[in-house]
Amino acid sequence: MIKITALDGTALNFDDDTIACITGPYPGDPPNRSYVTGPAADTVPTDEAAASIVARLHPKTPLAELTRPDLSPIWIKGAAVAYIRAPEPGETPPGETVGAIVLIGSKHQAVTQDVATASALINARGGAC
Numbered sequence: 001m002i003k004i005t006a007l008d009g010t011a012l013n014f015d016d017d018t019i020a021c022i023t024g025p026y027p028g029d030p031p032n033r034s035y036v037t038g039p040a041a042d043t044v045p046t047d048e049a050a051a052s053i054v055a056r057l058h059p060k061t062p063l064a065e066l067t068r069p070d071l072s073p074i075w076i077k078g079a080a081v082a083y084i085r086a087p088e089p090g091e092t093p094p095g096e097t098v099g100a101i102v103l104i105g106s107k108h109q110a111v112t113q114d115v116a117t118a119s120a121l122i123n124a125r126g127g128a129c
Contacts, residue, residue, distance in 0.1 A: 023072070024049070024050040068112070083102075
């Protein structure tokens, strides 16, 4: 079990293996903001750095670490990935590098790795893409 404190101060206890994705701050967020997806109906925002949460996490299968277009890390549970595909025209914002789109639950996440590399990283951590 891992305890995560949401932004509203609510302490949440989750089975480590229910966490599908952990990301760091978005542009404009405080530097320690992170987002935890998977154990709750919605993504849980917290003021703990993503790397700190990952360091406290002990799932049966470690999370795969990929890179978001803003060059920040994203940790993904391999088994939570439905598919990985190449970006479609218009999905890459100017100035960003997107090599693949990863579907985690109902959420799409752009990553800098190409499809083959992203698939290999996800599959090495329990995925089947």
